[in-house]
Amino acid sequence: MVHGFINKHKEIQEYSSSVLDFVSYFKFINDYTDYTVEEFKTILSKRMENTYFDFKFRQIANLIQDKEDLTSLINNTQLEVELDIYTPDHKYSPKHTFVMEYKETEDATTTIHVRVYSKNGLVKEYSMPAKGMSMQDLSTLIDKERSVK
Incomplete structure (x- = not known):
């Protein structure tokens, strides 16, 4: 989906390495649920008003005039999210409490794969499914898993 979108929109070639980040960001802030075009335009407009909004995301949004196309990209791209959580006794903690990475997948739904590590290695x-998971839900999940002994 993302690769095809980049090929279709040559104007964003310079930002092609950030398109998946753009998609992931907008999926995450909407609890991994689909946008209507109007909802996406509203959210995007609010983000564009923020001077600290990611420059590359801003460029992608400015270069792609067809917001219906961007909405379709976000809604139809499925992600595989890898969430590694580190308990307080792990060597990476307290500097890193978790690491979250994502990649595009052909699966029918966006899925979060959770791994919890302690000083003894992988414990869980x-x-x-990620659909409906808010930032608060994710934060609660991380806090819960970090307290596992």
């Missing part, structure tokens, strides 16, 4: 691993 599971997957869950």
